[in-house]
Amino acid sequence: MSLPPKAGLYIVPTPIGNLDDLSKRSHALLAAADVIACEDTRVTGKLLHLIGLKRPLVRHDDHASDAARAMLIARAANEIVVLCCDAGTPLISDPGYRLVRDARAAGVHISALPGPNAAITALSMSGLPSDRFLFVGFLPARAGPRKSALQEIAAVPATLVFYESAQRLGASLSTMAEILGDRDGFVAREISKLHETGVSGILSELAQNFAAPPKGEIVIIVAPPKTEESAPMDDDALRDLLRAAMVRAPPARAARDVARQSGAARDRLYAMALEIQGKA
Numbered sequence: 001m002s003l004p005p006k007a008g009l010y011i012v013p014t015p016i017g018n019l020d021d022l023s024k025r026s027h028a029l030l031a032a033a034d035v036i037a038c039e040d041t042r043v044t045g046k047l048l049h050l051i052g053l054k055r056p057l058v059r060h061d062d063h064a065s066d067a068a069r070a071m072l073i074a075r076a077a078n079e080i081v082v083l084c085c086d087a088g089t090p091l092i093s094d095p096g097y098r099l100v101r102d103a104r105a106a107g108v109h110i111s112a113l114p115g116p117n118a119a120i121t122a123l124s125m126s127g128l129p130s131d132r133f134l135f136v137g138f139l140p141a142r143a144g145p146r147k148s149a150l151q152e153i154a155a156v157p158a159t160l161v162f163y164e165s166a167q168r169l170g171a172s173l174s175t176m177a178e179i180l181g182d183r184d185g186f187v188a189r190e191i192s193k194l195h196e197t198g199v200s201g202i203l204s205e206l207a208q209n210f211a212a213p214p215k216g217e218i219v220i221i222v223a224p225p226k227t228e229e230s231a232p233m234d235d236d237a238l239r240d241l242l243r244a245a246m247v248r249a250p251p252a253r254a255a256r257d258v259a260r261q262s263g264a265a266r267d268r269l270y271a272m273a274l275e276i277q278g279k280a
């Protein structure tokens with residue numbers, strides 16, 4: 001970076017396993033920061049130590065008070081405020097959304113640097129369709145809500161990208177095979193680290209393969225539904241999707257979401273949603 005950065009809020013990604021993935025621009029922004037807002041000051045402090053920097057750190061996440069966010073935004077009007085997470089790109093299954101939302105509303109300068117992200121890296125090495133994908137992030141930990149979340153997205157005609165813990169990998173893959181059908185999948189483990197692996201297979205095979213929890217960090221990629229599975233859905237399948245959507249949304253929004261997923265008419269779905277609500 002030739003010119004010193006101007007005042008504002010800078011979203012700076014950090015390595016997900018290999019220190020060499022910190023870009024020159026990210027390094028320069030960290031060096032220039034008047035304050036670095038981060039998830040865990042010990043983790044970001046360690047990164048700064050490894051790259052020979054010492055900057056003021058303040059712990060920040062989406063549970064921070066309105067006053068704490070307002071303080072950072074006020075500083076970003078005249079100073080360089082950097083937002084980091086423990087690893088990878090802030091806001092992607094990590095804190096920062098509220099800070100950026102409020103900073104944008106306040107009109108401060110915001111810039112996001114491109115950099116490490118586990119989801120995109122796993123997708124790009126998976127060999128599965130990358131033209132259209134849905135980033136799902138973490139599924140709910142409990143079995144019931146996890147099934148509902150998968151039912152909700154079962155008909156989405158796109159590759160699916162999940163974050164998952166190694167401990168739950170086998171159970172998640174079996175539930176995915178059950179709900180999404182036996183689609184092609186890919187498990188990326190320890191991306192950019194010494195023991196990086198990528199395993200392809202159909203979901204039921206992958207579930208067997210990873211029945212014993214491996215070590216490390218995991219991304220799961222699942223291929224889109226096969227074309228015959230995307231054929232018009234019958235009423236029972238549409239009702240299942242609506243019931244799952246109505247756990248989170250009122251009938252009108254559930255009908256809109258399911259119409260997008262299934263291609264069925266929104267009006268017909270809304271009538272079905274009201275009927276389901278009446279029976280509930």
Ligand code: SAM
Pocket residue numbers: 016017085087088089090091092093094116117118119162163164165188189190191192193217218219
């Ligand atoms: N913000 C991060 C990003 O941009 O990728 C993601 C943070 S999220 C809290 C952490 C999850 O990302 C892990 O549980 C794992 O699913 C995935 N992840 C992070 N680093 C990874 C790596 N090196 N290899 C595989 N998955 C990784």
